[in-house]
Amino acid sequence: MGKRLGFALLALISSNPVAADLGRLPSLGHPSAVVMSRAQQAAFGRAFLLHARKTYRFVKDQDALAFVRALGRRLVAASFDPQIDFHFYIIKNPVVNAFSVPGGYVFINTGVIMATRNEDELAAVISHEISHDTQRHIPRLIAMSHKLSWAALAGILAGALLMGTSQFEGGAAAMSLSSAGLASETLKHERGYESEADHFGLRTMVRAGFNPHAMAAFFRRLKTYDRFMSVNIPESWRNHPATDIRIAEAENLAARYPNPPIHDRPAFDRFQAALIAEQGSPYTAAGRVAQTLKGRHDQSAVLYGMALADMRLGRFTKARRILGALIQASPQSIAYRTALAGLWRETGHLRAAVGVLDEARALRPRSLWIGRLTARALLAAGQTNRAHRLVKRLLDRDPYRASLYRALAHIYGRRHDYLHAHEALAEALFLEGNSKGATQELKLAAPFAKRPAARGRLQTLKVAFKEGWSVPPAFP
Numbered sequence: 001m002g003k004r005l006g007f008a009l010l011a012l013i014s015s016n017p018v019a020a021d022l023g024r025l026p027s028l029g030h031p032s033a034v035v036m037s038r039a040q041q042a043a044f045g046r047a048f049l050l051h052a053r054k055t056y057r058f059v060k061d062q063d064a065l066a067f068v069r070a071l072g073r074r075l076v077a078a079s080f081d082p083q084i085d086f087h088f089y090i091i092k093n094p095v096v097n098a099f100s101v102p103g104g105y106v107f108i109n110t111g112v113i114m115a116t117r118n119e120d121e122l123a124a125v126i127s128h129e130i131s132h133d134t135q136r137h138i139p140r141l142i143a144m145s146h147k148l149s150w151a152a153l154a155g156i157l158a159g160a161l162l163m164g165t166s167q168f169e170g171g172a173a174a175m176s177l178s179s180a181g182l183a184s185e186t187l188k189h190e191r192g193y194e195s196e197a198d199h200f201g202l203r204t205m206v207r208a209g210f211n212p213h214a215m216a217a218f219f220r221r222l223k224t225y226d227r228f229m230s231v232n233i234p235e236s237w238r239n240h241p242a243t244d245i246r247i248a249e250a251e252n253l254a255a256r257y258p259n260p261p262i263h264d265r266p267a268f269d270r271f272q273a274a275l276i277a278e279q280g281s282p283y284t285a286a287g288r289v290a291q292t293l294k295g296r297h298d299q300s301a302v303l304y305g306m307a308l309a310d311m312r313l314g315r316f317t318k319a320r321r322i323l324g325a326l327i328q329a330s331p332q333s334i335a336y337r338t339a340l341a342g343l344w345r346e347t348g349h350l351r352a353a354v355g356v357l358d359e360a361r362a363l364r365p366r367s368l369w370i371g372r373l374t375a376r377a378l379l380a381a382g383q384t385n386r387a388h389r390l391v392k393r394l395l396d397r398d399p400y401r402a403s404l405y406r407a408l409a410h411i412y413g414r415r416h417d418y419l420h421a422h423e424a425l426a427e428a429l430f431l432e433g434n435s436k437g438a439t440q441e442l443k444l445a446a447p448f449a450k451r452p453a454a455r456g457r458l459q460t461l462k463v464a465f466k467e468g469w470s471v472p473p474a475f476p
Contacts, residue, residue, distance in 0.1 A: 045103020120214035273305030
């Protein structure tokens with residue numbers, strides 16, 4: 001990664017006539033210091049995500065992602081720019097940190113999730129990252145760059161985005177490539193942005209109904225995590241203010257608001273237990289779950305984590321007994337049912353998996369992600385027609401979900417309908433940020449387009465993908 005990433009991302013904004021002439025940019029804070037449109041920020045975020053998918057290990061567990069995305073949506077609705085289309089991802093990384101990218105892309109390390117003790121503390125982390133984007137910190141950093149060369153800006157930009165990721169040292173190295181004389185000015189702005197993100201993040205928490213004192217509580221715990229303070233990065237480049245200062249500022253701001261009690265939330269405990277159980281050695285997972293959740297009011301999440309650990313070890317009978325007991329005790333819990341469905345799929349009992357997911361859908365008929373899980377299970381069970389009907393209904397409600405188009409491509413492929421199979425896969429690739437791959441799929445679809453309407457459709461898609469806009473789906 002490094003400076004090559006910085007140059008690649010800068011290329012996305014170089015077409016902006018304001019950004020193209022860095023020497024004429026206004027000073028930071030001026031109303032005209034907007035060098036990235038919303039469309040450019042979205043393109044910026046998609047480009048970073050495309051690279052990140054090749055670089056980082058992402059958590060794919062749908063229960064975990066559903067929890068984080070629901071929490072993120074709640075905070076975005078209370079943020080200072082709720083019109084931004086945010087996307088939330090979890091990276092498998094023990095570093096206690098998170099980062100955001102323009103365009104509404106928020107990346108949360110598993111390390112930071114493990115360090116939180118309740119949903120309010122995790123809300124503090126996510127609201128901080130949301131605020132980086134709503135307050136346009138990367139565009140403002142670029143606006144300040146009239147004093148920087150393109151090479152220096154590329155290094156700083158790449159370093160800012162790599163902070164807190166698995167490429168910690170890479171980020172530091174990229175940043176150190178820029179002129180030492182610029183360090184103090186850049187550091188001043190970056191630290192100012194961190195304080196501003198804390199301030200707006202805490203206010204977002206309050207508006208979303210979370211306890212504002214959770215932010216300072218989390219900062220106090222961070223003092224025990226040396227890596228959060230970037231021990232491998234020179235002091236002059238540490239982009240987070242000293243923890244003591246952040247604690248004091250967060251406490252002073254939180255004092256203006258009510259201090260409601262922070263309750264244990266079973267959904268958060270299950271979320272945390274699942275991530276712990278699926279990371280590291282399966283032989284120590286149960287012990288790590290029990291240790292992390294020690295003292296929580298509801299210990300059912302510990303049993304849940306143990307069941308997931310047993311599944312990793314192939315102890316399916318034991319895991320099935322635990323999950324069955326949990327479902328009986330908490331029949332409204334979706335996580336236990338989706339885990340049991342996963343167990344049935346892994347052991348080859350595909351019809352049983354579909355049956356459990358049908359029960360989950362009956363409990364949450366509007367849940368898109370449970371619908372997607374059910375569609376996958378139906379495909380695995382060979383129930384192609386039912387899977388097709390379900391995917392089409394899901395696309396009516398969620399027309400820009402890449403995984404649904406991949407499922408649709410699989411369905412058409414089974415039916416030897418290669419025109420629509422390639423077209424659906426092209427849609428998926430485009431939505432994932434891979435325009436080149438999407439265009440290639442359209443070329444593969446062309447020989448199967450026998451009718452003028454089909455050829456016209458492919459040409460429309462080709463133009464749309466080239467220009468970066470999507471076409472409403474029209475699949476049989």
